[in-house]
Amino acid sequence: MSETYLLRMENISKDFYGNKVLENVNLNVKPGEIVGLVGENGAGKSTLMNILFGSETIHETGGFSGKIIFDGQERMFTSSFDALEAGIGMVHQEFVLIPGFTATENIMLNREITRKNLLTEVFGERMNTLDWPKMRSRALQAIETLEVNLNPDMLVKDMPVGHRQFTEIAREIDRETTKLLILDEPTAVLTETEAKVVLNIIKKLSQKGIAILFITHRLQEILDVCDTIVVLRDGKIQKILKPMETNAQEIAQYMVGRELSEQKSSVWEEREFHEVILQVNDLWVDMPGERVNGVSFEVYKGEIFGIGGLTGQGKLGIANGVMGLYPSEGQVTIRGQALKLNSPKDALNAGLAFVSEDRRGIGLLLDQPLSWNIAFTTMQVKEQFIKKLLGGLIKWRDDEAIAKLARDYIKKLSIKCVDENQLVCELSGGNQQKVCLAKAFAMNPEILFVSEPTRGIDVGAKKLVLDTLRQYNEEYGVTIVMTSSELEELRSICDRIAIVNEGRIAGILPPTAPAADFGLLMLGKTDVKEGVESAS
Amino acid sequence: MLVKIQRILGTIGLPRLLIALFLLSLFVIAPFVNVRVDTSINDLIIRFGMNAVLVLSLVPMIKSGCGLNFGLQLGVIAGLLGSVISLELKLRGFVGFFTAISISIVLAVILGWLYGQLLNRIKGDEMVVATYVGFSAVSFMCIMWLILPFKSPDMIWAYGGQGLRTTISTEGYWYHILDDFLRINLGSHIAVPTGTILFFALLALIMWAFFRTKAGTAMEAVGSNPDYARSCGINVNRVRTQSVILSTVFAAIGIIVYEQSFGFIQLYNAPLMMSFPAIAAILLGGASVTKVKMWHVVVGTILFQGILTMTPSVINNLIESDMSETIRIIISNGMIIYALTRKMKVRT
Amino acid sequence: MNPIKKWLIDYSVPIMFILIIIFATPLAGYSMSFLANEIMTRMSRNTFLVLSLIIPVIAGMGMNFGIVLGAMAGEIALILITDWHIVGVPGVVLAMLISTPIAIIFGYFSGAILNKAKGREMVTSLMLGFFMNGVYQLFVLYGMGKVVPITNKSILLSRGYGIRNAISLDGIRQSLDNVIKVNIWGIQIPVMTWLVITALCLFIMWFRKTKLGQDMRTIGQDMEVARASGIDVDRTRIISIIISTVLASYGMIIYLQNIGTLNTYNSHEQIGFFCIAALLVGGASVSKATIPNAFIGVILFHTVFVVSPRAGKELIGDAQLGEYFRVFITYGVIAFSLALYAWKRKVEQENERRSALGLHRASLQKPGGGGINVEKMGN
């Protein structure tokens, strides 16, 4: 039987420093088969594809276990070039194109057709001259295979997004050896018509015998084109389905997983809130990779409001936009007062505080001591921890008060460190996250934005961070807006959860809503009826 | 043990260690080639006093993340203008000296502000642009020295030519005004220019104090992570401009301190390359393109000036030819290249 | 930005220079034939050197201030052939032959260091020039006559080792220029030198069409994509610097055979600045430099160079002013162009992001776009 399969991945397991991301995954692909791969963020899709494509990061982090049999041979790709050579192509989520080059040049990138000349003999192949006419006709041929209208002489930077995607696909199929093509969210940035063209291309390629591994978050696309649907969750294959025998509801169910009853115990009783403290109206945020396209919602005083959704859909952009870190437009009112956008200072003065998802990039001064990190914002914004000398002319830093504050928080949040003078870069991820929280708490905010508070920290620390947040909310009545990719986490702590899809709020659900409803909202099915508050 | 040595080497840095050892060996060899150690030390102290303020002036821009100030010449020009205006006004003694400083501070603030505006628009390319801004400012001032209407006979060419002389003596105005202040003579060969050292200490204290204030703390935060600073509501561009102004003002004061000790105001092309020795000194002291501490200034200036005093005397007596200039070029520029090729986080 | 304004900003440096020329040339009052001859001489002298800057620009490494290293290689070769008494065209060619391996070593060294300073190539290559000047001094001032045997007493310092400050290159003086010399309308044209320059232009044009040239263009546009597509980025960058350094050493030999005297310790110092200033004056930028840029630049830059001392003298009665002025414009042009480029790039990135957002919004305005009222979000 095995020879009928083009690709067999057997018992693939992989861990990153003890953290299991893939466990005994078996995947079989026949020639010409279109296999759809779905799963939440962190389900292991990208890791699986990276293993298949021989990505260097896999090998730098200790390799993987299991067997890959491709084209009847057991293979182990140590670099993406090996994989390419064997006949596996990959179209990445971000374009890997040269904007100043034409379609032809990009399609033929580093595979240019050349002619020998005199200097070749001396200096080697790289002195070959390019054979432009031949390259152009080769590129045209690849474009024609796709049956799209793409000008081979057009510069990529002048192309609409869809054409850039075509160029990328054309590059992969131009390799005569390509037998398997991995498409990582090829339609994510495309308009509907463009996406349709891409889906057509996929079908055509499969008719030509090229097998396709297709990753997407748009469920309808999967149902439309795939022969087989593989649902991954928590590093395991949850279910293998046939599109005729299933529906979006079921896929979402498998994807999001656990029914609520399993872990419901940790969720507190329902609370009632009345006073609106934060009102967001038609907010647009230009955050690269997390664009927000006009969201509106209200947050009540004292509640914990969750924002969930898949990566790249824009959930992270909301907090960043409100805090003024990325260019944004729209109306944000706090306690009925309009907030000036695009100004972090005004946001902080209005009583907001933010724990960024980009801990190391924005959240911390890595090469400064703990005490500074905790006190800095408060010192700059509220002028606390400052001794005024000469009638306020000199604002002297009160290192003693800062140290005291830091020691307080070290104790309160049980941050593991030598003392308050230790550099933050020497702390573990979980403790760094606690420092970020301490920094925000020190501001005594009315509304606290927390993004991905448990990303990259171990299980024990995760619980501690969430407990701290909840305790803070209960004790001080602080309103918390928490953004997270982990739905379970949101459901365990939030009073309401908004799900963001394609930059818009797909729906707001109570944490008790069935998992499948969340799954459908994440995948852009806005017609979920049950328990959905108005989406816009 | 080996690991420990490696760690120590890592923190000190190989080139720094080599140069310190080189300097030490020069001091050891000195008596054997008939070079007096005490006069050498005297030279070193004097040169330290002359140059330390200029080196100090680099600190704010490194702290705020603007990198090494290759445009130090702008501050120097402000200082030169202040000096010649004070001489033109025929002000002598401390009055003249402090008038020169006051005028140049005003000019340095203006120049520094403009320079800061430029650097904010070209983030990421500060160093190469600053180098050429420095060069072109010096060559522009060459024209200005020629056509500015200065009249003092002490400063213009004696034979009725146009413009200022290339070197103007501060003798009779404020020559050694700081050097001779509370001067301490230790034996016949060491005379400590106490005033200059004290003045440097005062400026260093001011600098240190500044970084203990709210504004100084903000500056340091901008340097270590501009995104963090911005998320804390700090106007990053304004803080950067402040740091550039501060650097420029200190450079202006620095050149005036240099002049009073050296005895001459050097115009025209003299300041052209002035930024490189100062930068090399602070790097030698242990600073990097993004990090600096106050003691780096002191250590760096002593090491760099030490090499500069010792090589001509010792090496010349040793091999009987003057290699000091060549060694200076190799060490100072080599040090800068070393710093530039270190891995560092690149933010734009 | 409207296209006229953009064009004016893009070409502000050449426009400025044309204005200076229009203003200063009548002031200087040189005859047309003098000017034409002077510029012809300077073009044949400098163009090759300026052209040597182009290839690193293609590879995205900016202006290679490290051509100073190439110039040093050329000078070392010239010192050797002068010591050996090799004269005429064979002398020039032999000097090129000798300078090649030296320049390759220098270029490799330079390229390897620049690879460690990605993103800061220009300031590093500038410092590298200064640094190697020290090493060159060490070699020529102390090594030659001691480590490297030099028999020709006339080029040695009286102390018996080290090369003199100035060496006469009488043996090869203008030998290349004089192989074929044509006089057209009173202008002396050194045809052979021009043939060499033309050959280099053809080489550059051809090189851009080779696989290596294409790889360099790729790296110049996006290093990460180049790496992802399997191009050995570091090696290619080193090759581009080696080519530039080798060409610069030839350029320096052509330059010096025309001048006829070698200022052992100064000739190379200013070469980097002048060539880069000339190329920028021709409308080149850090990321784009073409052969026409080099020619236009040399003409404009050197016209200003020729006329400014006399114009300065006429203007305020002091030729020194013009001297200072031309130094100022050299540095000023570089500072201005580099700053303008960095600033423009920042603005462009900003605009690109903004227009991407605009496009994105437009695409959402379709019916069924989730019920969001996009109209009022107009730009």
Add this chain to the structure above:
Amino acid sequence: MLKKWVIRCGLVVVLIILGVFLYIVGKEHVIFIDNKDITIDGVTHSATAAYEIWIDGKQVGRSALAVGKRNSASVAGPSHVIELQAIQDKEPVGEKIVKEFRISARDYQVILNIPALVAGSDLFLSAAE
């Protein structure tokens, strides 16, 4: 692979040969032309007449080289032609003597003795110290 290295090595060899060739062809020599008595292997050739001298077709000096005098010329490359015309009372006397000779690339300065050349000795050329 082998072919490439053979070609590369070949090219290097060719370049080195070219270098040697250029060295020889471009080497400048200073020829001191002596119209003086000389003793070679015990035989003394004595200078008797003044000569007008051309080297490679170019006249050396403005007038004839008198007995006991020396003149010099700079040439490049290994092989040269010297033409001698004896002069008496400002009138040419007798046949022009034409002689080809080679200078070793090792010698920068050489002495050419006219009496020896006229007498037909092969040792008319010697390296100058």
